[in-house]
Amino acid sequence: MNILISNTSEEPIYKQIARQIKDMIIRGVLKEGELLFSIRNMAKELGISVITVKKAYEELEREGYIVTTQGKGTFVAVRNRELLREMRLKVVEEKLEEAVFAGKSLGLSLEEMMKMLEILYGEV
Structure with missing residues (x-):
């Protein structure tokens, strides 16, 4: 591992x-x-x-x-892989909601947020 x-x-x-x-x-x-x-x-x-x-x-x-x-x-654990994926998707959605809230509070546009996401997505 x-x-x-x-x-x-x-x-x-x-x-x-x-x-x-x-x-x-x-x-x-x-x-x-x-x-x-x-x-x-x-x-x-x-x-x-x-x-x-x-x-x-x-x-x-x-x-x-x-x-x-x-x-x-x-x-x-023996579990349904799709259920595990759904659990992780929920976590991603919650984190994205936090990011959207923070971005909106700074007055960032959707385009600015998308550009930041594209940059960060490429770095990880």
């Missing part, structure tokens, strides 16, 4: 981990029922605290992306 941690990001490390795992699940890189690294192994692999990985896994489990079975490990 290829997880990249940014020390310069304002996003907490546990959220970076959770976000990247969610994205891998949605894109099908991690398959339903697939065994994930143990919390200890993930922490060792990333060179971070076990507590941080535990927090990421707890968030993922709470949101239904993963399931932990005592004594067996942590697995990608």
